[in-house]
Amino acid sequence: MTRPERPLILVVEDDSDIRESVVEVLEDEGYRVLAAADGRQALLVLEGLPAPPALILLDLMMPIMNGFQFREEQLKIPALAGVPVVVVTADVNAKNKADQLRAAAFVQKPLKIQTLLDIIESHVARA
């Protein structure tokens, strides 16, 4: 479990069960993982980081600050604007939403771990 590089991934998801599961899976895969329950928490977490994460997994429907609002805020901050965002949503129009948000990719809920990992890997490697 000791890799030379450990890319950082921020998981933004309001449902604690999902959030915990995803965090666990990603950590198992050797990623460094930070989690937030909504957009505002996510912004707070990002502010506290010395360097931006390699990727953000973003849920869309959340209380307090939803995924759309978060994305808007993220794009305003030059240091964060370039961080690829993978939208994770139950919305049937996931692709549409992802396009709207100019997301790097999207994953449809319920999600399969392998799919999620493949997408994350391809975007992290590129970064």
Next chain:
Amino acid sequence: MVDSVACYERDGTIVYVNPRTCEIFGRSRDALEGQVLWLVFPEARDNAFHEVFEHVARTGETRRFEHLYPPWGRWYDNHIYLADERVWVIARDITHEKQAAQRLDILANASRVFASVASEARTGFEVIARHVAELIGDMCSIRLLSLDRKVFDPPLGIWDVQPSYREMLQGNVSIGASEAIGPMVVESGKPFIMSSIDPRAVAERIAPSPRRDLVEKLGIHSVMVVPLKAEGGVVGIMSVCRRLSGTRAPYADADLKLLEELADRAALVVSQWRTLGRVEDARLQLATITDALPVLVSLVGRDLRYRFVNAMYERWFGRRREDIIGKSLEEVMGRDAFLAVEKQVQPALAGERAQFEVRVPYAVAGPRHIRSTNTPYYLEGRIEGYIALVQDITVEKAHEAQLQRWEQLFQHAGWGVAMTEPITHTLIAVNPAFARMHGYGVEELRGRPLADCVAPESRAELAQHTHATHADGHHQYETIHLRKDGSRFPCLTEASAFRDDAGKVIYYAANFQDITERKRYEAELRAAIATRDEFLSIASHELRTPLTALDLQLDGLQRAFERASVTEDRAKFARKVAMAARQADRLGSLIDGLLNVSRLEGRSFPLELESFDLVGLVQEVVQRFDAEAERSGSAVQLHVPEQAPGRWDRSRLDQALTNLLSNALKYGGGRPIEIRVVDAGERVAVRVRDQGIGIAREDRERVLGRFERAVSSSHYGGLGLGLYITNEIAQAHGGSIEIESEPGQGATFTLSLPRHTPEKERP
């Protein structure tokens, strides 16, 4: 007057004549005495006088006789006797007596002849003409003036004693004395006579040039034309003439008198004939007029037998009118029909004009509805019967009945119906429903413009719709209508234009439907559809969330098995299995919730009421959440009285409290949660207060409401089915849920319940 006295020798030699005889003979005594009579007057030799003279001279018998001396046209009463061997002739001119008697004979005879022909009209005049021609002329013609009195009609009768002339005259009806003299006689009313004249002169006098030769050929030497006077005026002329070829002397005044008398008698016939003609004309007119009428016209006698019927009777009863007249009503119309009208005809026979409508089962024409007007028929002051005018109103009656049905439909229709005038658009007729829906009385609306019933802001629109109705003949539209009290309602109108044969709109008719209800249903339907969509969206999100977590955990388990030794990760496995189990629970309760929602939607929400202590239930629920409260970091503080007994559905309230507490823990932000039970007499309240993220004001009511009023799915923050169900449960108990909250300030949910749930609170 002195008699003529003459004395002759037996051979006729004149011995003596007295002055009167000279006068008669037209000679002087000297010229006569000594002469033989038969030599002086040769024409006397072949005469009856000569015969008797010879007889007396021969036998010595005395003779007395009357005779006509044609050359002079005079009658003599002769007394001839022998005395002293000489023949004495004493003669008295009895021409006048003779003529008078003859005239009486002629006239009497003519009267008889004329009377016998009067009824035969046209052919009768031929007989009259013939009679007159034979009496006093060689030829006679009778001509009447045309009805406009301007020209003469062709001769009614014309006769000549000579067959050859007769044929010529009858074949050439224009010949006669009428052309020139006729109008003069008609004009003056006086007779005309020309006698002993040159036929050529006659021709010139009486005929215009084209026919003059023909008239001249007739060789007329005497003409008489007399007026036919009838009905107080001259109606025609009768003319007679004598020809050179005939045996008669030129006309004398006496002939004129006779002709005038004959003409008077002929005129009587004309008059009679004309009267008959008029009667016949009247009869024909009556028949023509009554036959043209589209009604049954009859004259019925007191004996209830037909005296007169028009053509309609023939059509109705299928027999000729000759076959109806004289027959009884019963015979013609059939017994049943007769019984139906028998009583109704009595008033007319009693002198009273009567009108009635009755259904008559005619034997031939079938059952018909008739309207009969019976008018008494008086003759010389006595009621002789009645005149019946019978109209067939069967179709009319059927229409009337139909119309009545339509009228009833119109009057009792649930929809408003109105007719408007095409130019002013004023209401011609409205039904009660129309008046009712606009808050008016029917009479109030008649004559008002339809626009009065339409909201002012919709009136411009109304004009467009009317235009469309005019153009398309039919148009359906929705407008806002205005009641008398100023309130408005949406109205669906279906209008049609009705046109006459020329295509001109005579009126518009429309039905109006108050669609307030429909609009509400539509809104409700739209809301229900939105609710369903929202519900499905929320439900799918709610269901997918634990499913996702469950999936991830199971996937993780599988991967852990694949890559690591089981013993190594015991604790990890235990955690994953526990989490998977939790997700399965979540899914289970979500499905329960969905089933509840479906039941709520179906309006079947039976409460199983029992008496229990609410405080006990609250404590039980809080206890159940101990582990979760610990995990969320929120401490639950309980403030309850000793007890709060009441009658409610225990499991429903358990569900409601569970929802409230689970929400508080979810959004409590890890800060303390306070639960308070307030027992306030008739009502009991449970207040759950958290200090979490709170709810925006506009969302407060919505989170409790139905899904279409809940936060939109993109802003959905997990305020799921729970609150909705909780609200429904509260309402089923006759209670409510209230929310006090500000964003970021936490939220307080108060479940308020009556202590004793009213039975059958919900329909």
